[in-house]
Amino acid sequence: MSDHVLFGVDGWGELATMADAADPKEWHILTDSVVEALCLPVLLEKVPRLRSVERTAIQSGEGNKTLITAEHVMARLLQQGMSRQGTLVCLGGGMITDLGGFIASVYKRGVRHINIPTTLMAQTDAALGGKTAINIGQVKNSVGTFHWPKLTVIDRIFLHTLPDSEVSSGMAEVIKHAIIADAGLFSLLEKCGRAMPDEAILSASARVKMRIVAADPMESGLRKALNFGHTVGHAIEGFCSLSADGRLSHGAAVAAGMRVESALALAQGLITRNDLNRILSLIDVWSDDEPKLSVADVPHLLALMANDKKNIGSRINFSLPDGIGSVLTDRWATPDEVRIALSTLMKP
Amino acid sequence: MSDHVLFGVDGWGELATMADAADPKEWHILTDSVVEALCLPVLLEKVPRLRSVERTAIQSGEGNKTLITAEHVMARLLQQGMSRQGTLVCLGGGMITDLGGFIASVYKRGVRHINIPTTLMAQTDAALGGKTAINIGQVKNSVGTFHWPKLTVIDRIFLHTLPDSEVSSGMAEVIKHAIIADAGLFSLLEKCGRAMPDEAILSASARVKMRIVAADPMESGLRKALNFGHTVGHAIEGFCSLSADGRLSHGAAVAAGMRVESALALAQGLITRNDLNRILSLIDVWSDDEPKLSVADVPHLLALMANDKKNIGSRINFSLPDGIGSVLTDRWATPDEVRIALSTLMKP
Numbered sequence: 001m002s003d004h005v006l007f008g009v010d011g012w013g014e015l016a017t018m019a020d021a022a023d024p025k026e027w028h029i030l031t032d033s034v035v036e037a038l039c040l041p042v043l044l045e046k047v048p049r050l051r052s053v054e055r056t057a058i059q060s061g062e063g064n065k066t067l068i069t070a071e072h073v074m075a076r077l078l079q080q081g082m083s084r085q086g087t088l089v090c091l092g093g094g095m096i097t098d099l100g101g102f103i104a105s106v107y108k109r110g111v112r113h114i115n116i117p118t119t120l121m122a123q124t125d126a127a128l129g130g131k132t133a134i135n136i137g138q139v140k141n142s143v144g145t146f147h148w149p150k151l152t153v154i155d156r157i158f159l160h161t162l163p164d165s166e167v168s169s170g171m172a173e174v175i176k177h178a179i180i181a182d183a184g185l186f187s188l189l190e191k192c193g194r195a196m197p198d199e200a201i202l203s204a205s206a207r208v209k210m211r212i213v214a215a216d217p218m219e220s221g222l223r224k225a226l227n228f229g230h231t232v233g234h235a236i237e238g239f240c241s242l243s244a245d246g247r248l249s250h251g252a253a254v255a256a257g258m259r260v261e262s263a264l265a266l267a268q269g270l271i272t273r274n275d276l277n278r279i280l281s282l283i284d285v286w287s288d289d290e291p292k293l294s295v296a297d298v299p300h301l302l303a304l305m306a307n308d309k310k311n312i313g314s315r316i317n318f319s320l321p322d323g324i325g326s327v328l329t330d331r332w333a334t335p336d337e338v339r340i341a342l343s344t345l346m347k348p
Numbered sequence: 349m350s351d352h353v354l355f356g357v358d359g360w361g362e363l364a365t366m367a368d369a370a371d372p373k374e375w376h377i378l379t380d381s382v383v384e385a386l387c388l389p390v391l392l393e394k395v396p397r398l399r400s401v402e403r404t405a406i407q408s409g410e411g412n413k414t415l416i417t418a419e420h421v422m423a424r425l426l427q428q429g430m431s432r433q434g435t436l437v438c439l440g441g442g443m444i445t446d447l448g449g450f451i452a453s454v455y456k457r458g459v460r461h462i463n464i465p466t467t468l469m470a471q472t473d474a475a476l477g478g479k480t481a482i483n484i485g486q487v488k489n490s491v492g493t494f495h496w497p498k499l500t501v502i503d504r505i506f507l508h509t510l511p512d513s514e515v516s517s518g519m520a521e522v523i524k525h526a527i528i529a530d531a532g533l534f535s536l537l538e539k540c541g542r543a544m545p546d547e548a549i550l551s552a553s554a555r556v557k558m559r560i561v562a563a564d565p566m567e568s569g570l571r572k573a574l575n576f577g578h579t580v581g582h583a584i585e586g587f588c589s590l591s592a593d594g595r596l597s598h599g600a601a602v603a604a605g606m607r608v609e610s611a612l613a614l615a616q617g618l619i620t621r622n623d624l625n626r627i628l629s630l631i632d633v634w635s636d637d638e639p640k641l642s643v644a645d646v647p648h649l650l651a652l653m654a655n656d657k658k659n660i661g662s663r664i665n666f667s668l669p670d671g672i673g674s675v676l677t678d679r680w681a682t683p684d685e686v687r688i689a690l691s692t693l694m695k696p
Contacts, residue, residue, distance in 0.1 A: 067419045071484060078487050106454070109479070109492045109567075131457070136419060139426050144457045145493065219457075 001217040003128050003210045004151050007199055011153030012046040015114065018087075018151070019049040026086045028077055029055035030100045032064075035092040038161040039118045043091055046155075050089070054080055058099075060092075065099050065135050067143070073099075074107050086111040087150070093119035094126030098141070101132030105147035115149040118158040120170025120197070121251065124177070124205045127152055129213040146218060154206065159196055164288070167196065169251025171286040172229070174201065176258060177208035179279060180228050183325030190278070194285055224310075224329040227319040232342075233257025235304035240291060252289045256345055259283060261318055263341040264333055270322040278324065292347040301342065302335050349565040351476050351558045352499050355547055359501030360394040363462065366435075366499070367397040374434045376425055377403035378448045380412075383440040386509040387466045391439055394503075398437070402428050406447075408440075413447050413483050415491070421447075422455050434459040435498070441467035442474030446489070449480035453495035463497040466506040468518025468545070469599065472525070472553045475500055477561040494566060502554065507544055512636070515544065517599025519634040520577070522549065524606060525556035527627060528576050531673030538626070542633055572658075572677040575667040580690075581605025583652035588639055600637045604693055607631060609668055611689040612681055618670040626672065640695040649690065650683050 006014055019027070029050065031040060036057040044051050056076050058069055077086065090100030090113055097115045104113035117127035130148040133141035159167065174197065178186035185204040192201070209226065216222035237253040262279045265271045271279075293301070310317035315332040322328050333341075354362055367375070377398065379388055384405040392399050404424050406417055425434065438448030438461055445463045452461035465475035478496040481489035507515065522545060526534035533552040540549070557574065564570035585601040610627045613619045619627075641649070658665035663680040670676050681689075 067415045071415045074491060075484055078484060078490055102454075106450075106482075106491045106493055108490060109494060134454075136423055136426060142426055142456060143422060143454045145454055146457060 001130065001146070001148055002214045003130070003148060005128065005154060005206055005210065006151065007154050007203055008156075011151070011155065014151060015116075015153055016047045016049065018114075019047050019053075022049075022087065024049070024052045025080065026082055027053040027089065028080060028082060028086070029053055029089045029091060030073060030096060030103070031055065031057050031091040032060035032093075032096055033057050034060040035096065035118055039091060039158050042155075042157060043116065053089070058096075060095070062095055062135070062140075065095050065133070067134055067136070070099060070103050070106075070134060073103055077103075077107055082107070082111070084108045084111060088113040089116065090114065090127075090149075091116045091118065092122070093117065094122045097122055097127040098131075098133040098144070101130075101147050101149065102134050102144060104149075105132055105145040110147070112150045113147070115152040117152070117154065119162060120159055120167050121173060123154045123156075123159075123202060124170055125173040125209060128206055128209045130217060131219075154202060156197070156199060156202060165249060168286045168288045169249035171197070172251035172254040172258070172283075174205040175282055175286065176226075176229050176254065177205045178282075179258070179262075179321050179324060180225055180319070180327035181208040181212070181325060183323075186278075186282070186324050189282055189285075222329070224319050225327045227329075228321065228327055229254045229258035229261055231257065231305060231308065231316065231318050232260040232301070232338075235301045236291060238304050239297065239300055248291060249289065252287075252291065255283050255287060256290045259344045260338075260341045261320055263344045264318065264337060265320040265322070267337060267341060268320065268331065268333070270320055270328065270331075271324070275321070275324050279321075291345065293342065293345045294347055298339055298342055302338060305338065306335075349478065349494070349496055350562045351478070351496060351554075353476065353502060353554055353558065354499065355502050355551055356504075359499070359503065362499060363464075363501055364395045364397065366462075367395050367401075370397075370435065372397070372400045373428065374430055375401045375437065376428060376430060376434070377401055377437045377439060378421060378444060378451070379403065379405050379439040380408035380441075380444055381405050382408040383444065383466055387439060387506050390503075390505060391464065401437070406444075408443070410443050410483070410488075413443050413481070415482055415484070418447060418451050418454075418482060421451055425451075425455055430455070430459070432456045432459060436461040437464065438462065438475075438497075439464045439466065440470070441465065442470045445470055445475040446479075446481040446492070449478075449495050449497065450482050450492060452497075453480055453493040458495070460498045461495070463500040465500070465502065467510060468507055468515050469521060471502045471504075471507075471550060472518055473521040473557060476554055476557045478565060479567075502550060504545070504547060504550060513597060516634045516636045517597035519545070520599035520602040520606070520631075522553040523630055523634065524574075524577050524602065525553045526630075527606070527610075527669050527672060528573055528667070528675035529556040529560070529673060531671075534626075534630070534672050537630055537633075570677070572667050573675045575677075576669065576675055577602045577606035577609055579605065579653060579656065579664065579666050580608040580649070580686075583649045584639060586652050587645065587648055596639060597637065600635075600639065603631050603635060604638045607692045608686075608689045609666055611692045612666065612685060613668040613670070615685060615689060616668065616679065616681070618668055618676065618679075619672070623669070623672050627669075639693065641690065641693045642695055646687055646690055650686060653686065654683075 133144040481492040
């Protein structure tokens, strides 16, 4: 119940060793139509043995993370004759690692899977931590399991296939990991400016997530530390999805959420004004499409936050930094305190 | 990772206590159209609190144990607003406990479920042991999880709703449990003749399954003891499903399988002639629609058995009794030995 993550050549080496020892008929590669074109050639070059493995490329897009798609893929695995000793290689962004992990957890009551995340968001967050997920209708991740990949291979070579907006969206989670648990990573990010993250950054970020997950694999408490920026972030995401120009990346919502929740941490005396300024400056570096709010939006956002099951009465539950590189879970704020903090996002 | 099973009044008492403490909005009853008419009134009389709980009755029949049905039910749970603290009550035969257990294991990454099996097959076998299952196309139970119910309530009152053929089918697994692990239960069954099993029989049978599962919850070895009668039984089931008059109950196939595998146990010197006679006589008591074979069928049956992944080379893997009330796993037989044992089933 923990992640086994290897970077670059180490990862490819271990994957090649596993593939060389395997019966190709027991392996299958799951990817999507976009990743197949951009990233599959890299995988087949790094691990030539996988050329003889069957594969399925589903349509890209979160809208295909459904039970129907899962059934389609599993029917292919049955047709191929994959047994309980099978291995599913998941090559793609969070959609593919969520879906493929789910399939691996239920096909014949569980087979091995290997994650090869190709987006920054997947490399630093979605593909780590053992959570698998499927959407039902509009309800994201309403179905899923806990199922850890046998191996996760992370290579920044794939990041060059991403549009700029995908990189900045993924950086929001990297910055979050730095704020909640790694002051050294935070300083490194401050120095690097807007350069594509190197392996040191990727691995430090992944280590934060893995450490927190290892302490709470089934999400019974401690894992809430990862929620920093997400109480407000999810409300903004939900709010924007209802509005006319509803396109907002998860990363942009989390970036905005971290601004508000850091202001809350300052108001509660948990961080200094200097900490807040450093946090806001670093978020600025990677800020692209963050939302701006008007006063009229605030009641809607508060209503969305009020729905959270972690709340007690009218007080809203947060995970807030108490310094750069440290976080406290189960902090509470009144709607009035949140309203003041939200002013950070107001249109000038 | 083990079963918590209560019988009759004890079961209803604990269920009522749980239901009384619960928010009815967090509970949901899953059943099928046939069971809803025959058994739901009993449940609502035993636990009146459940009258205010929402329910879904799916179409009865193994053909509905699909991901599509699971998605339909989960969409209803979402609509109702069931959280991760929810409870799914599964009232029905093996189809409902397989499907409902699967849903409970993946809805919001896992909620509680309670099994109330209403067929003899489910009470003595299918609803116990933590395996959940879904079919894909013609491939039975190709998808599933391990997920233990919080509580299983077994009441023989439901057995009176069953047609005779369902009772005799379920008795095959009861007899199997007696042969592999409970000589006392075997003697009890010999005394009772063809009377509807009483609670002593039901609970002894359930205890055999639970004891074996508890020693090997994730099916890594010991659980193979439960396979007695099933190596040949599955081959017969597969063979008959291909033939014109393909309707054969699972119990009848297992009964026929136990005849053949007991003959094999005699041939290998594991049981005495007297043991074999007692076994065959007890199976006779509950025998209804067991298949008779012709010489021409034998090669097809051997070919089906040859597919089993537990085999080594041409030798076929069995779990065979070594006396009444005891079993050995990983016994092997050559196709010629199996051919001779199959003569037990030949048309005169």
